[in-house]
Amino acid sequence: MAIEGNVLYVYRCAECKHRGEVHHPDDSHDGEASTCSTCGAPVTLEWDGGVTFDTPKSLADEAIARARERKG
Numbered sequence: 001m002a003i004e005g006n007v008l009y010v011y012r013c014a015e016c017k018h019r020g021e022v023h024h025p026d027d028s029h030d031g032e033a034s035t036c037s038t039c040g041a042p043v044t045l046e047w048d049g050g051v052t053f054d055t056p057k058s059l060a061d062e063a064i065a066r067a068r069e070r071k072g
């Protein structure tokens with residue numbers, strides 16, 4: 001499975017309420033039409049503040065490290 005890009009876009013499907021995430025290599029896709037991965041309905045992409053896909057993981061790793069420090 002190829003990595004499509006590192007700019008995160010989110011959408012909320014009006015049909016099934018699915019909240020999806022899509023990655024593109026650049027930030028020019030805000031407002032672009034896409035397709036719900038769950039039901040196939042048309043959705044509109046919203047740029048998610050330029051957060052890259054590895055930021056949440058970094059924050060999670062940091063939180064885990066802190067929790068381990070507390071436990072000693």
Ligand SMILES: [Zn+2]
Nearest residue numbers: 013016036039
């Ligand atoms: Zn849907």
